[in-house]
Amino acid sequence: MNVTCVVDNTVQRRSQFWGEHGVAFLIETEAGRVLFDTGQSGTVLLHNLEVLGVDPATLDALAISHAHYDHTGGLAALLEQVRPGLPLYASPDLFRERFSQREEQLQSIGLSLTREDLDARLALKLSAGSQEILPGIWTTGEIRSRLEPEGRSACHWMREGEALVPDSYRDDMALVLEMDGRLMVLCGCCHAGLLNTLAHVQRTFECPIVTIAGGLHLTGATGDHLKRVGEVLVEMESVQRMHPNHCTGEVAFVALTLALGPAMVNPCPVGTVIGF
Numbered sequence: 320m321n322v323t324c325v326v327d328n329t330v331q332r333r334s335q336f337w338g339e340h341g342v343a344f345l346i347e348t349e350a351g352r353v354l355f356d357t358g359q360s361g362t363v364l365l366h367n368l369e370v371l372g373v374d375p376a377t378l379d380a381l382a383i384s385h386a387h388y389d390h391t392g393g394l395a396a397l398l399e400q401v402r403p404g405l406p407l408y409a410s411p412d413l414f415r416e417r418f419s420q421r422e423e424q425l426q427s428i429g430l431s432l433t434r435e436d437l438d439a440r441l442a443l444k445l446s447a448g449s450q451e452i453l454p455g456i457w458t459t460g461e462i463r464s465r466l467e468p469e470g471r472s473a474c475h476w477m478r479e480g481e482a483l484v485p486d487s488y489r490d491d492m493a494l495v496l497e498m499d500g501r502l503m504v505l506c507g508c509c510h511a512g513l514l515n516t517l518a519h520v521q522r523t524f525e526c527p528i529v530t531i532a533g534g535l536h537l538t539g540a541t542g543d544h545l546k547r548v549g550e551v552l553v554e555m556e557s558v559q560r561m562h563p564n565h566c567t568g569e570v571a572f573v574a575l576t577l578a579l580g581p582a583m584v585n586p587c588p589v590g591t592v593i594g595f
């Protein structure tokens with residue numbers, strides 16, 4: 320099983336890939352190809368897939384981590400090129416309106432497509448529970464228990480009836496990949512919180528987590544919380560490799576490296592292939 324970073328905020332110097340604020344991963348197994356998230360523009364996603372030599376028509380499934388534009392913005396362009404009836408796995412809360420507020424300005428940052436738009440091209444598989452996408456590839460389902468701090472931004476709001484309320488991030492989920500009894504947790508933005516997500520995976524799946532990759536949303540985390548994240552990861556003992564990117568933040572990357580050692584914590588720009 321290979322996991323390739325297709326969209327991220329960073330690209331390596333002199334790379335043919337393009338970068339943007341957002342994330343997408345391609346998971347390839349003997350059973351097929353799954354695209355997890357789509358970046359924000361579509362332009363970057365399609366360019367990078369072309370560089371990788373991956374025709375969108377060969378995808379076997381899509382999965383979406385949550386509604387935010389930097390994970391769903393590439394969907395519109397992608398829909399033109401995927402095979403009709405392609406399954407899309409996501410939370411039932413995907414279509415709720417979501418906003419960012421900065422200096423009184425309210426900006427829509429949720430999914431730009433309607434449910435009808437997606438229904439016309441895809442087979443929607445929406446569930447708050449864990450779903451198997453292909454053999455060895457599952458969604459976490461909704462991260463319900465959140466005893467640890469979430470990957471929250473104070474400027475994020477969502478529509479609740481007529482009112483705007485702080486975003487509950489109930490749509491946020493990660494993927495769980497299983498290979499030979501070992502797990503990789505692949506995060507989109509991890510708004511539900513990294514420690515909450517890992518605890519949920521440990522409760523739901525019986526195998527040890529050896530790899531953690533993707534956006535961990537530790538930007539803005541306190542020093543105390545970063546210290547706790549490092550301690551929990553060390554205590555888990557099973558984690559052998561991390562590939563944080565997107566919204567993890569440079570301070571968190573350094574904190575994780577100090578806690579776990581440089582051999583375990585690796586950058587994950589576009590084009591990174593995580594063998595598993």
Ligand SMILES: [Fe+2]
Pocket residue numbers: 385387508510
């Ligand atoms: Fe997000």
Ligand SMILES: [Fe+2]
Pocket residue numbers: 341342387389390507508534565566
């Ligand atoms: Fe994000």
